[in-house]
Amino acid sequence: MTTFPSASVFFQVLINGVLLGCMYGIAAIGLSLIFGTMRIIFLAQGAVMILAAYCIYWMATLSPINPFFGFLLILPVFLGLGWIMYKGLFQKVAKAGANPSLLLAFGLMVLLEHLMSLIWSPTTRSVITSTSTSSLTLGSINISVTRLIVAVVALIATGLVFLFLKKTMLGKAVRAASEDMSAAALLGISPTYVSAVTFAIGIALAGVAGVAACITYPFDPFFGFLFSLKALIAVAFGGLGSVGGPLVGGVMLGVLESMSAYTFSAGWADAVAYAAFLLILILRPEGMLGRRSIEKV
Amino acid sequence: MANHLLEVKGVNIFHGDAQAVWDVSFHVDEQKIVALVGANGAGKSTILNAISSIIRPSGGDILFSGNSTVRLKPEEVVAMGISQVPEGRRIFSCLTVLENLELGAYPANKRPYLKESMKRALSVFPVLESRMGQAAGTLSGGEQQMLAIARALMARPTLLMLDEPSLGLAPIFVSRVFDTIQALNKEGLTILLVEQNVFQAMEIADYAFVLQTGRLKMEGTTEELRGNPEFQHAFLGIMG
Helix, strand or coil, X not given: CCCCCXXXXXXXXXXXXXXXXXXXXXXXXXXXXXXXXXXCCCCCHHHHHHHHHHHHHHHHHHCCCCHHHHHHHHHHHHHHHXXXXXXXXXXXXXXXXXXXXXXXXXXXXXXXXXXXXXXXXXXXXXXXCCCCCCEEEECCEEEEHHHHHHHHHHHHHHHHHHHHHHHCHHHHHHHHHHHCHHHHHHCCCCHHHXXXXXXXXXXXXXXXXXXXXXXXXXXXXXXXXXXXXHHHHHHHHHCCCCCHHXXXXXXXXXXXXXXXXXXXXXXXXXXXXXXXXXXXXXHCCCCCCCCCCCCCC | CXXXXXXXXXXXXXECCEEEEEEEEEEEECCCEEEEECCCCCCHHHHXXXXXXXXXXXXXXXXXXXXXXXXXXXXHHHHHCEEEECCCCCCCCCCEHHHHHHHHCCCCCCHHHHHHHHHHHHHHCHHHHXXXXXXXXXXXXXXXXXXXXXXXXXXXXXXXXXXXXXXXCCHHHHHHHHHHHHHHHHCCCEEEEEECCHHHHHHHCCEEEEEECCEEEEEEEHHHHHCCHHHHHHHHCCCX
C-alpha cells in the first residue's frame, strides 16, 4: 500500500480520477435513460461505444480529419442509429416485456463484438490525436489535455440532456413515461415514440462516450463489456432516473479507481470498484444519490 | 341517436385467455353524467381502458361522435377529445405540478391552447396555483386527485372519464371532487363516471349502467334505479 507523499500527488490522482469518471458518466447517463423507458440494463452500451471508437479510428486513419471532430460527427449519426435500432429491433420485442428485451440487448452486444472483430480484426487499436502527449501544468499537477477535453464534452453532453429533459415538452414526456408509461399513454404520449427518442439519445451518448474512450485508451472489439459494467456501476453509485446522478456516479467511480490504483496497484482498481458496487447495492439499492423509487404496484 | 356522444356496442374484452367483459353495450349522451357502477372486478376499468384504446376489444365497436375508435392509438383517442382520469390518480410524482399540467396538453392539437387550458384548470382548482413548483408527489391525496382531474382537463376533452375518483380520499375531498364533476358538467362537459361509491355516484348522475362480472345487468335513470328493488338490494343496502 502506498500513501500519498504530498497533497499535490493526492490532487493529481484525484483529478485523473475525475477526468476518467466523466467518460463513465456519459455512458451511464445513456444507460439510465434507456432503463427509464425500457426497464432493462442495456448490456450492449459498451459494444456501441466501441463501435463509435472504430468509426473514429477509421476516420482518423483514412482521412486527415481531427478525431476531436468525431464528437460532432458521432452525435447525429448515432442518434439515427439508435432510432433505427429501436424501430427495427426493440419496438416489437419491448411489447413482450423486459426479459426478451434484455436477451435481445445481450444478443446485440455479442453480434456487434463479433462483427467488429470481423471488420476491423481483433487487434488492439488506438487513436492518436494532436493532444495525445500534451498536458497542462497547474503548479505541480499535470492535466492531460485529451482527458480535459473529454471531461468538458461530458459536461456539455450532460447539460444538453438535462436541458432537454427539463425544458422541452418531449423531454418532460420522457420523464413522465419513465415514471409511469401507461399513465403517460392516457395523456396522449405515445409509448413507442418516447421510447424510440430515449433509446436514440442513449445510443448517441454511448457514441460520444466511445469517442472519449478511443482517444484516451487503446481498445479492441471486446473491450466494450467492461464499459457496460463501469456505466452500470456509475448508475448504481449515482442512482437511476436523474441526469446529474449518473455523471456524479461516474466521477465517483473514476476517483475510486484512480485512488485504489495508486494506493494498492492498477490490478486492484477494478476489484475495489466491483466490491464498492456490491456494497452499495446491498446498503442502498436505489443508489447513493438516488431517491427511493416510487414504483406503482 | 344523434346525441349519443359515446356508443359502446357489443364489446367483448379478454385479459389473456380470460374474458373480462361480455357483450356490453351502453351509451353516453352529450352533456350528461353517466355512471358505470358495479362491484370490484365487474369490468368497469377494463371498459374505460378499451375506450381509451389502451386495450383492444376482441369484438364489438366503440363509436365517438359516430366514428369508430377501436383501431386508433391511445394518443389519437385523446386528440379526438376523450380523456381519462385513471384509478389511483397516477400523477407523475417526480415531476412538478406545473409539469404534470403541461403534459396534459401534450397532443399536438392541444398544445396551442396550453395557456388558455392552464388558466381554466387553475380556475377549477385554485389550490394548485400555489403548488405549481412543487413535486406532485408531495401533494396530499385529495390534491393529487384534483391535479389528476386538472391534468385531464388540459386536453380540453369533450368526454371526461373518471375511474374511481373518490377512492382513498377523505370524506371532505370526496364531496369536493363530486361537486367539481357536477360543476364541470354544468359547463357542458360530458362525464362517464366509474364508481364503487354507488350512493355518491347516484347523487350526481343522470343515468347509470350496472355491471356484474363483466356483463351489463341493469340500466336506467337514477330515479328508476333507486326505485328498483334489485338495485336497492345490491347497491344501496336496502333489504327487500
